[in-house]
Every structure is written in structure tokens, then in C-alpha cells.
Amino acid sequence: MASRDIEKLNQISDQINNDGGRSIAVKTDITNLDSCKNMLSESISAFGRVDSLILNAGISMWARFDRITDISLFNNINEINYVILCVKPKDALNAYEEIASMKNNLKIVSFVAGIKSKKYFKINKNVSFLRAMPNTSSRFDLGITALFNCSFQKTDMAYIKGLFKKFGRVIELDHESKMDQFTGLVGSGPAYFFYLLKNYEKELLKMCNGNKDEVAAIMTNLLEGVSKSIQVNDNLDELIKMVAAKKGTTEAGLKSFSTSNMNKIFRNGLKKAIERSKEISNEY
Numbered sequence: 001m002a003s004r005d006i007e008k009l010n011q012i013s014d015q016i017n018n019d020g021g022r023s024i025a026v027k028t029d030i031t032n033l034d035s036c037k038n039m040l041s042e043s044i045s046a047f048g049r050v051d052s053l054i055l056n057a058g059i060s061m062w063a064r065f066d067r068i069t070d071i072s073l074f075n076n077i078n079e080i081n082y083v084i085l086c087v088k089p090k091d092a093l094n095a096y097e098e099i100a101s102m103k104n105n106l107k108i109v110s111f112v113a114g115i116k117s118k119k120y121f122k123i124n125k126n127v128s129f130l131r132a133m134p135n136t137s138s139r140f141d142l143g144i145t146a147l148f149n150c151s152f153q154k155t156d157m158a159y160i161k162g163l164f165k166k167f168g169r170v171i172e173l174d175h176e177s178k179m180d181q182f183t184g185l186v187g188s189g190p191a192y193f194f195y196l197l198k199n200y201e202k203e204l205l206k207m208c209n210g211n212k213d214e215v216a217a218i219m220t221n222l223l224e225g226v227s228k229s230i231q232v233n234d235n236l237d238e239l240i241k242m243v244a245a246k247k248g249t250t251e252a253g254l255k256s257f258s259t260s261n262m263n264k265i266f267r268n269g270l271k272k273a274i275e276r277s278k279e280i281s282n283e284y
Contacts, residue, residue: 002028002039022047030055052141052166082160086111089280093123100124107156113183114280116176117150128152130160131179133187134167143168144189146182148175184273192269193223 001023003009009025016023024046028039043050085108087095092112100106100123107128110120117129129150137143145164149157149172164170173179197219204215229239244250257263 002026002030004029082107082109082156084109084111088112089114089284093119093284096120097123100127107152109160113187114180114277115284116281117148119281119284121150128156130157131176132160132164133179133183134164135187136190138167141167144171144186145169146171146173146179146186148173148179150176180274180277183277184275185270188273192266 001009001013003025004027006025006027009027013023013025024042026039026042027035029035040050083099083106085092085096085099089112092110092115096108096110099108100120104126105128106126107130108120109130109132111132111134113133117131120127120129130152131148131150132145134143134145138145143164145168147157147161147164147170152160161170161172171182173182201215201219204218205212208214208218230236233239240254244254
């Protein structure tokens with residue numbers, strides 16, 4: 001971890017190490033090239049390599065113009081390449097207005113669900129704007145991110161696309177309305193599988209005498225196997241037939257799901273998530 005405030009950094013690093021993790025604290029000023037080189041050197045020395053780098057430093061200005069004596073601050077603001085808008089929908093438009101007023105032609109990437117680009121442009125048109133929607137699997141480099149280009153130049157779009165590809169798969173949408181579909185289907189997608197697995201987990205715990213580690217290992221292997229199966233054959237009906245022998249246990253379970261209208265219930269849940277994404281835009 002790197003920061004200019006080494007005392008606070010040491011406290012967090014110590015806590016990570018005490019909890020069984022591994023961490024080092026390196027005092028770093030990212031506006032200084034030598035300081036950045038030292039941070040990388042210290043990291044490689046401690047861990048052998050750098051797998052990923054998360055930059056969350058930023059600058060802001062909290063003062064009246066007539067009280068500013070150091071105009072270098074404006075130069076720092078002008079050197080900003082991209083701004084990530086990652087706030088709750090209720091705060092998005094106010095945050096956008098404040099950010100867009102800093103300078104003309106800012107390049108803003110919005111992670112905010114629901115709110116359409118026209119609402120942002122109604123506040124300020126003098127920006128380049130892109131909507132992005134990742135999902136939580138990005139932290140394992142297995143994410144899926146949807147991009148909709150509202151007004152980015154091709155070179156900027158290519159750069160952002162390349163950036164998100166480092167965290168998984170990138171899908172470029174041809175209509176902004178599809179962002180609502182993606183949010184409900186894929187952005188929220190991991191939670192649906194976790195929800196279904198909770199029921200599966202309950203039965204596995206009975207079989208494994210409450211051994212959660214063993215249950216977690218079973219579910220992990222099962223999902224990895226399912227993933228590999230889809231990579232080899234993307235025909236889901238065929239994959240089901242490979243498991244479900246006639247008059248067998250799998251067929252009995254699947255018939256129960258069918259008679260319980262599980263398909264309809266699941267699809268209704270997906271539709272509700274998509275509808276909610278659309279509603280958010282109308283609320284703010």
C-alpha cells in the first residue's frame with residue numbers, strides 16, 4: 001500500500017498482517033516520478049512481482065477563488081486524463097455537475113446504474129462521456145464489463161476498453177437502453193447464482209455434517225466443471241441431457257423444478273431487476 005501519510009498506512013498494514021494477510025506500507029507521492037519508482041521497487045522486492053495496481057488518488061479544490069494563492073493547483077487539475085464517476089444514483093447528478101464545472105472537455109466514465117446520458121448532458125454538455133457497468137467478478141480478473149460510448153473519441157474508447165479487458169471480458173453495447181438489460185442480467189448476475197447456491201449449500205451441509213470448508217470445495221469444483229462444460233459445448237439442452245438419464249435422479253429433480261414454475265419465477269426476477277434499472281433514471 002502506498003500513501004503520503006505513512007503513519008495511517010502503517011496502522012492499516014499492521015492490521016492486515018495481524019489478521020493473517022501480507023502487506024507493506026511505502027510512503028509515496030504519486031506526483032513524484034522517483035517516489036513512484038521507489039514504490040514499485042519496494043513492492044517487487046517484497047512480493048517478487050506486481051500483478052495489479054489500483055490507483056485511487058485524486059485532487060480537489062475546497063476554497064474560494066479569491067483565497068487561492070498557489071495557482072499550480074489549476075495545472076494539476078488540467079492534467080487529469082479521466083474521471084471515474086462511481087457514486088450512488090441519488091448523488092450522481094450533483095457529483096457530475098461539480099466535476100464537469102472544473103474544466104471543459106473532461107473525460108468522464110460513469111459506473112452509475114440507471115441514469116441515462118441525456119440527464120448528464122442536460123446539466124453540462126462540455127464533457128466526453130462514457131457509461132460502464134462492471135460486475136464484482138472483476139476482482140478476480142473474470143469480470144464482464146459493458147461499455148456504451150456516449151461521446152468519447154475512438155482513441156479514448158480504445159484506451160478504456162483496453163483497461164477493462166485487464167479485468168475480464170468487455171462488451172460494447174450498440175444502444176444505451178441495453179445498459180439496463182446488462183445491469184439487471186450481468187451486473188447483478190453473481191448474486192443470482194449465490195442466491196441459488198444458498199439452497200444447495202443447506203442440503204450439502206447436511207451431507208457433510210456441517211463441514212463448511214468441504215461444502216465450499218464441492219461447490220467450487222462443481223461450478224468450475226459447469227464453466228468448463230459450457231466452454232466445450234454451449235448447447236445447454238445437450239448439457240442437461242448428458243446428466244439427466246431417463247427416469248433417473250436428475251430427471252426427477254428437473255421435473256420438480258418445472259412443475260413448480262421455477263423457470264417463470266427466475267425470469268420474473270430478472271425482469272424486475274431490469275425494470276428497476278429503468279426506474280432509477282426516472283427517480284433522479
